Amino acid sequence: PVHALTQQLRDRKASGEKLAVLTAYDYPTARLFDEAGIDLILVGDSLGMVVLGLPDTTGVTMNMMLHHAAAVRRGVKKAPVIVDLPANTYGNPDHALHNAERLVAAGADAVKLEGGVDMIDSVRAITKEGIAYVGHIGMLPQSVLKEGGYKKKGRTEDGASQLLEDAVALEEAGAAAIVLESIVPDVAARISSSIKIPTIGIGAGSACDAQVLVSHDLLGLFPWFVPPFAVQEANLAMEITRAARKFVERVKGE
Numbered sequence: 251p252v253h254a255l256t257q258q259l260r261d262r263k264a265s266g267e268k269l270a271v272l273t274a275y276d277y278p279t280a281r282l283f284d285e286a287g288i289d290l291i292l293v294g295d296s297l298g299m300v301v302l303g304l305p306d307t308t309g310v311t312m313n314m315m316l317h318h319a320a321a322v323r324r325g326v327k328k329a330p331v332i333v334d335l336p337a338n339t340y341g342n343p344d345h346a347l348h349n350a351e352r353l354v355a356a357g358a359d360a361v362k363l364e365g366g367v368d369m370i371d372s373v374r375a376i377t378k379e380g381i382a383y384v385g386h387i388g389m390l391p392q393s394v395l396k397e398g399g400y401k402k403k404g405r406t407e408d409g410a411s412q413l414l415e416d417a418v419a420l421e422e423a424g425a426a427a428i429v430l431e432s433i434v435p436d437v438a439a440r441i442s443s444s445i446k447i448p449t450i451g452i453g454a455g456s457a458c459d460a461q462v463l464v465s466h467d468l469l470g471l472f473p474w475f476v477p478p479f480a481v482q483e484a485n486l487a488m489e490i491t492r493a494a495r496k497f498v499e500r501v502k503g504e
């Protein structure tokens with residue numbers, strides 16, 4: 251049987267609706283996004299960098315994800331909440347299912363993990379138990395150390411056909427949607443037209459069915475690094491600095 255969320259996302263793609271997806275890691279942000287009409291909310295393991303100050307996502311643990319997933323859950327009534335399985339928590343099917351169940355218990359409507367055909371047994375273990383699952387292919391941040399950096403994917407014909415094969419395999423394994431990260435736009439477009447579930451692009455061009463941003467990049471809340479594709483709609487870093495300076499002035503009686 252097809253999961254209700256998978257069916258819903260398929261139907262929304264079929265109707266031509268574009269979906270807006272943002273990450274959230276805490277109660278107020280998640281609640282504001284939900285009330286603003288964001289379609290899907292992702293508790294991403296980008297948490298490690300933009301909230302916890304870690305150098306990359308490889309040090310993020312299940313306990314960190316559970317803690318933040320529960321906070322986001324309390325703030326969201328409408329949007330489905332997707333939660334990332336962090337690095338090294340889904341390498342074999344039993345491990346993947348066990349950790350997916352823990353995220354669901356913390357409030358996840360769907361879980362996401364990185365990988366394609368190479369992860370298919372873990373994906374099947376999750377979907378077989380009726381847990382909604384979102385794929386993630388292309389540039390995989392959890393593999394940054396192994397890959398030696400963040401690289402654009404789908405530049406070669408071999409790379410492009412591997413990505414297409416991964417997307418089709420994940421859809422067959424029951425994925426509700428697939429994140430395409432840092433994939434050449436033409437290839438992302440080809441993948442999007444080859445599957446019936448929505449593709450969620452980040453740095454993958456405008457032909458994807460949905461777009462996701464790390465919310466700090468939309469809000470201007472992480473000024474030390476801004477990815478080139480991020481369009482900032484606010485500058486909260488500046489606002490925070492301004493308010494903090496005002497408070498300092500007021501307290502010191504300047």
Ligand code: KIV
Nearest residue numbers: 273294295296429464
């Ligand atoms: O962790 C995250 O924020 C993500 C998105 C960039 C897709 O996985």
Ligand code: NA
Nearest residue numbers: 294295296334
């Ligand atoms: Na992630």
